[in-house]
Amino acid sequence: MYFGLSEEQKSLEENINRFLADNASLDIIKAVANGEEDKAQSVHQGILDLGLSGLVIPEEYGGLELDMLFATVVAAALGSGTAPVPYAGSYVMAPLAINLAGSDDQKNQWLPKIAGGECVVGVGLSEYVGAREDAGIEFLNGKLSGRSLFLIDGKNADAYLLANKSGELFLVEASAPGIEVIELTTVDKTRSSIELILKNVDADLLSGSDDRSIIEKVLDAGRIMLAADTVGAAQVMLDKSVAYSLERKQFGRLIGSFQAVKHMCAEMAAELEPCHSMIWHAAHCFDNVPEEARLMACQTKAHISEVGQQISKTATEVHGGMGFTDELGLHYWFKRIGLNRQLLGSPELIREEAGRLQGFDQ
Amino acid sequence: MDLEYGPQYDDFRAEVISFIKENENTKISGPPRSESRIAWQQKLIDNGYFARSIPKEYGGYGGDMDIIKLRIIAEEFAKSPIPKPAGGQGIQMLVPTLLSLGTEEQKQAYIRPTLRGEILWCQGYSEPNSGSDLASLQTKAELDGDEWVINGQKIWTSTAHLSQMCFILVRTEPDAPKHQGISYLLMPMDAEGIDRRPIKQMTGDSDFNELFLTDVRIPAENIVGSRGEGWQVANATLGHERGSLADPNVTQNRLNSLIDLMKNETIDGQRVIDKPIFRDRLLSIQGRLMAQQSNALRILSSQINKEQEANLAKFIVKLQGTELRHELEGLAIDAMGEIGTLYEDSPHLKDNGVWQMNYMYYLGLIIGGGTNQIQKNIISERALGMPKEPKIQGA
Numbered sequence: 071m072y073f074g075l076s077e078e079q080k081s082l083e084e085n086i087n088r089f090l091a092d093n094a095s096l097d098i099i100k101a102v103a104n105g106e107e108d109k110a111q112s113v114h115q116g117i118l119d120l121g122l123s124g125l126v127i128p129e130e131y132g133g134l135e136l137d138m139l140f141a142t143v144v145a146a147a148l149g150s151g152t153a154p155v156p157y158a159g160s161y162v163m164a165p166l167a168i169n170l171a172g173s174d175d176q177k178n179q180w181l182p183k184i185a186g187g188e189c190v191v192g193v194g195l196s197e198y199v200g201a202r203e204d205a206g207i208e209f210l211n212g213k214l215s216g217r218s219l220f221l222i223d224g225k226n227a228d229a230y231l232l233a234n235k236s237g238e239l240f241l242v243e244a245s246a247p248g249i250e251v252i253e254l255t256t257v258d259k260t261r262s263s264i265e266l267i268l269k270n271v272d273a274d275l276l277s278g279s280d281d282r283s284i285i286e287k288v289l290d291a292g293r294i295m296l297a298a299d300t301v302g303a304a305q306v307m308l309d310k311s312v313a314y315s316l317e318r319k320q321f322g323r324l325i326g327s328f329q330a331v332k333h334m335c336a337e338m339a340a341e342l343e344p345c346h347s348m349i350w351h352a353a354h355c356f357d358n359v360p361e362e363a364r365l366m367a368c369q370t371k372a373h374i375s376e377v378g379q380q381i382s383k384t385a386t387e388v389h390g391g392m393g394f395t396d397e398l399g400l401h402y403w404f405k406r407i408g409l410n411r412q413l414l415g416s417p418e419l420i421r422e423e424a425g426r427l428q429g430f431d432q
Numbered sequence: 433m434d435l436e437y438g439p440q441y442d443d444f445r446a447e448v449i450s451f452i453k454e455n456e457n458t459k460i461s462g463p464p465r466s467e468s469r470i471a472w473q474q475k476l477i478d479n480g481y482f483a484r485s486i487p488k489e490y491g492g493y494g495g496d497m498d499i500i501k502l503r504i505i506a507e508e509f510a511k512s513p514i515p516k517p518a519g520g521q522g523i524q525m526l527v528p529t530l531l532s533l534g535t536e537e538q539k540q541a542y543i544r545p546t547l548r549g550e551i552l553w554c555q556g557y558s559e560p561n562s563g564s565d566l567a568s569l570q571t572k573a574e575l576d577g578d579e580w581v582i583n584g585q586k587i588w589t590s591t592a593h594l595s596q597m598c599f600i601l602v603r604t605e606p607d608a609p610k611h612q613g614i615s616y617l618l619m620p621m622d623a624e625g626i627d628r629r630p631i632k633q634m635t636g637d638s639d640f641n642e643l644f645l646t647d648v649r650i651p652a653e654n655i656v657g658s659r660g661e662g663w664q665v666a667n668a669t670l671g672h673e674r675g676s677l678a679d680p681n682v683t684q685n686r687l688n689s690l691i692d693l694m695k696n697e698t699i700d701g702q703r704v705i706d707k708p709i710f711r712d713r714l715l716s717i718q719g720r721l722m723a724q725q726s727n728a729l730r731i732l733s734s735q736i737n738k739e740q741e742a743n744l745a746k747f748i749v750k751l752q753g754t755e756l757r758h759e760l761e762g763l764a765i766d767a768m769g770e771i772g773t774l775y776e777d778s779p780h781l782k783d784n785g786v787w788q789m790n791y792m793y794y795l796g797l798i799i800g801g802g803t804n805q806i807q808k809n810i811i812s813e814r815a816l817g818m819p820k821e822p823k824i825q826g827a
Contacts, residue, residue, distance in 0.1 A: 071500060072434045073733035074740055139433055312816050327819040329809065335816055336808035340748040344727035347745070351726040354433045366722070373719030421715035422708075430691075430705050 074350065075143065083143045089116055090151035096399045102154040103259035103402070110154040115187075117153070123161045124185030128169060131181035138291065138353040145295040146349065149302030149410075152402045154260040158295035159193035159222030160184070164231045167239050167288045171278030180229070180241065191231050191241075192224025194266065195292070198233040198285060199415045207234050207268060214240055214273040217265065220254065222292070222413060224264040232266070232273075237285035240273040247271070258409040260402060289414060290356055290367035296410040297371045298349045300378040301342070303403045303410075307385035308338045310400065314389050325388075334384050341377045348374065368424040372417040378407040435729070437500045444501055448508045451479055460515045464552055464594055473518055473549045481505050482517040483547045486531065491544025499735045510681065521590065522546045522553030526599050529616075533657050533665055538618070542597070556586040556600030556619065556643060557666065564806050566601075567610045567663060571645060573602040573617060575652060580604075580617060582625075582648040588800070592628050592641035595621050605660045614662035618654040625649070635792045636776070678753020678797070680724040686760055686790075687721055690714065693783070694767050704767045717760050724752055744815040751807040758794040761787050 075083070094113045102110045117123070126141050127133025134140075141162050148157050161184065168180050183189040196219050197206045207216035218232050230242045242249070250267040278284055312335055315326030325331050352370040355363040382404040386393035393400050411417070425431070455475075460468050476482035477493055484502060486492025495501075509516060527546055530539050545551040562569040571584025582602055592598070598619045605613035619626075625648040630638035657665040694705040694714060704710050727745050734742035764787040765772035774781045775788050798804050812818040 071437050071733060072737055072740075073729040074433065074737075076433070312818065315818065323822060324819060327821060329805075329821060332812035332816075332818050333805070333808040335818060336751075336811035339744060339811055339816055340751050340808075343744045343748055344723035344752070347726035347730040348723045350433065351729065354435065358435075369715075369719040369722050372715070373723055376716070376719075377723075417716075418712060421712055421719070424715050424718070425711050428691075430695075430711060 073347070075139070079140060079143045082140065083147050085120060086117070086122075086144060086147035087150065089120060090147070090153055094151050094153055096402075099152055099154065099260060099402055100396075100399065113153060114155045117148075117155050117157075118187035122157070123187045126162055127165045127181050127185045131169075131177060132185040133165070133181065138294065138356045139350060141291075142294060142298045142349050142353040145298035146302035146305075146346075149299030149406060150306045152260045152303065152406050156190050156223035156227075156261075158292055158299065159224070159231075160191045160227065162295050163193045163195075163222070163288050163292045164191035166291050167231055167276060167279070167284065168241070170287060171239060171276035171281075171284045173277055176241070176274065176276065189229060190223060190227045191229045192221040192227035192264065193292070194218035194221040194224065194230060194232045195285070195289060195414065196220045198235060198237055199289070200419055201235070205265075207232055207240075209234055209238065209240060209273065209275065212273065213270040214242060214268045215270055217267050219265045220263050220413065221266065222263070223261075224251075224266070225253070225262045230266060233285055237279065237282045239276040239279035239285060239288070241276065242268070242271055242273045256405075256409055258402075258405040260406060261409065286364060290364055292414050293367050293371035293420070294349060294352050294356060296413055297345075297352070297374040300374050300407050300410045301345045301349055303406045304338075304342055304345070304378045304381040304385075307381055307400065307403050307407075308335065308342055311335055311338065311385045311388040314392075318390075331388060334388055338381045338384055342381060345374050345377055365424055365427050368420045368427065371414070372420040372424065375411040375417045379411060382407045437504065441500055441504060445504050445508065448481070448505055451481065452508055452512045452514050456512055456514050458515055464518075465549060469518065470549050472515055473547065476517050477547060481509070483527075486527070486543065486547065490531075490539050491547050499732065503732065506681075510685075518549045520552060521555045521599075522551065522595075522597070525555065526553050529599070529656060529665060529668055532668060535653075535656075537653070538656065542618070551597055552591065552595045554589050554592040554595040554598045554621070554641075556589055556598045558588045559585055560587050560642075564803055567614065569601055569603060569614065571600070571602050572606065573604050573615065575604075576649075578652045579649045580652060580654065582617070582619065582645045582650065584645050586643040586645070587631070587640075589628075589641045589643050590639055592621065592643060593630065597621060598643075599656075601662050601666055604662075608660055611663045612660050614666075615659050616656045616662035616665040617650065618656065619648065619650050623648050623650055633792075633796065635789055635796075678750055678757055680721060680728050680753060683721055683753065683757050683760065684725065686757070687718060689783075690717075690760060690764050690767075693764055693787075697767050697771075697782075699769070710763075710767060713763055713766075717756065717763060720752075720756050721760075724749075724756065727752075744811070747807075747811050747815050750801060751804050751811070754794055754797045754804065758791065758798060761791040761794060765791055 093116050098109050121134055122144055124133035125136050125144060129135045145157060165181055165184050168177055184191060202219060205217040205219045207214050207218055221230060228244050230244065232240050232242060248269040248271040252265040254263040254265055256263050315331050316324055318325045348370050352366045355366040386400055386404060389398065389400055392398045458472060460472055462468060473482065480493040480495050483492035484495045485497040488494035523546060527543055530543055542551065557566060559569050559571060571586060573580040573582045598621055600617050600619050601614050602617055603613050604615040625646040627644040629642045631640040631642060632638050694710065695703055697704045730745050731742050734740040768782060771780055771782060772787065775785050813820055
């Protein structure tokens with residue numbers, strides 16, 4: 071029995087952290103947030119060079135065929151660096167969906183390209199989870215029409231994976247006629263989002279996705295990734311809080327020696343530490359314990375969203391006025407956690423689902 | 433990541449299950465230290481289901497320290513109505529302390545009867561003016577010939593009315609700095625000069641006592657460790673207490689009962705669990721519990737794999753576990769509404785009043801065993817490396 075990360079997983083984590091520290095400093099993040107997109111592209115190229123786009127893709131399609139725990143390590147590391155790169159949608163959810171529900175042709179067409187870093191896939195499942203603004207797509211005679219909002223990794227994507235209300239999944243090429251892309255500006259400028267308007271667009275149904283268990287599996291994976299991203303970001307906010315409290319003096323002493331501040335940090339640590347174990351556990355169940363996987367993924371996303379929100383607030387408070395400034399930049403982590411919380415279902419929405427999963431309705 | 437215990441443990445689990453099947457209907461009757469309790473403790477020891485890693489010469493089973501086997505025993509016993517091994521502060525705190533720091537005579541004299549349930553122990557730590565600041569304790573002991581003479585007052589002494597012995601912290605070196613002036617003594621509760629007064633709690637029970645100690649004389653050899661080392665001796669066992677206060681696997685059983693309760697309780701004929709806000713609160717608690725269970729797996733793993741570090745994971749168990757348990761019991765009361773306020777033997781009382789009782793009892797545990805504010809000091813200082821509060825001159 072061993073519960074935790076393997077040496078390989080720890081070394082992957084270190085490699086990503088080192089890469090981000092060297093190539094995605096806060097100055098780079100600020101530049102990206104201020105519209106210098108080329109800077110995001112060089113960070114993206116770096117994670118492609120690390121092989122992260124093919125991490126969960128089977129070896130026969132050019133990937134590394136690693137499990138969800140590896141992907142969780144990646145997502146947490148990217149969250150800790152507020153990395154302005156696609157990941158959860160393009161490199162986990164999309165290849166997983168294609169591999170689970172695609173035909174051989176579809177797998178051959180898409181998976182090697184994703185693994186090879188030649189293709190970014192935006193993922194639009196919002197309307198399946200809970201449609202806003204009356205959005206939604208319909209599939210008729212091989213064509214998709216309608217609107218899809220809040221695509222994950224959708225900006226500058228080469229293709230889109232979209233779901234209709236009954237959970238069927240479709241692949242659409244970004245260059246197909248009839249697609250209008252509208253940029254959405256979210257608080258988190260490290261990962262912008264888009265809206266798609268589709269009018270009779272050629273779409274490729276993933277034939278296995280008529281079984282709802284496919285989209286559920288894809289959602290579970292996405293939720294674990296977002297939770298991991300939040301855990302990574304929240305850990306940095308806690309670490310920065312402790313470090314700041316050991317530098318900043320008031321009333322002639324370090325503010326970290328005041329119990330008011332110590333207890334804020336202790337509460338953050340007490341809430342966050344189990345969340346590391348929870349994402350590992352959820353990832354493990356995803357691959358190995360199917361009967362627990364769905365509830366685990368739902369509760370992991372819901373619980374970690376709550377913990378993340380609390381930490382993002384408390385950590386900002388520990389920094390006092392500086393926490394509110396762009397100069398310090400703590401807000402990038404705050405906003406990252408804020409976006410993760412709403413994507414693929416807010417905690418309240420996901421808990422409703424967790425209740426149904428356990429038969430509370432009966 | 434590997435959550436399997438391995439096929440080599442399958443046989444062991446089968447043995448445990450078959451022991452439980454054979455003994456499931458064992459009845460323990462009478463007060464603590466009854467013959468049936470002692471016989472049951474001995475049977476558990478003989479079969480290796482209790483005191484498993486404690487050497488045979490001191491009354492244990494003498495087995496290997498195999499964490500997975502201990503875990504399997506706990507899992508299977510938890511599933512069954514079979515009488516559980518005795519607990520209490522003697523078994524949880526004194527025995528580990530004597531094993532690591534006691535003299536050979538002390539080990540021989542006390543461990544076996546404590547394991548068998550023949551000697552029950554209470555803990556003489558807190559004093560009216562020394563709670564969170566335990567090291568400021570003032571109860572003193574002076575050596576008079578070959579006897580310690582103890583004078584002072586202790587409080588929050590659990591089960592003092594049932595105990596034959598007390599492990600007690602006393603000041604023996606009044607001129608030393610406060611942490612270095614304390615000794616750890618073993619005091620028979622039938623000694624002359626011990627006056628006990630029960631403390632009635634908010635639950636209505638009296639689990640605690642005050643002890644008034646006037647010229648209590650005990651043998652000089654009843655000291656564990658050297659003079660002035662009592663603080664270190666006591667700290668060797670506080671960790672044992674904190675880990676045992678809020679086991680998430682026990683909380684899981686309570687959550688299951690809460691789900692049942694919310695499916696059965698109705699308001700205007702509608703099940704409470706069908707009311708969205710109640711259901712959301714229930715699911716929030718479940719999410720928090722699942723995080724704590726994952727944390728517990730990590731701690732278990734660190735005990736099996738010695739190279740794995742889980743310091744912070746351990747420090748937070750008491751804080752997180754007691755708060756969650758208190759909230760869980762509180763949700764049950766809200767789910768029952770006015771019915772949830774009923775107590776003792778009232779008409780309409782549900783589940784023997786256990787929800788109301790636990791709601792209050794767990795508030796006690798948030799305070800006891802080192803208040804949760806003290807836990808936060810410990811987490812921030814020992815795990816996060818933050819500085820101690822500066823000392824006030826003269827305090």
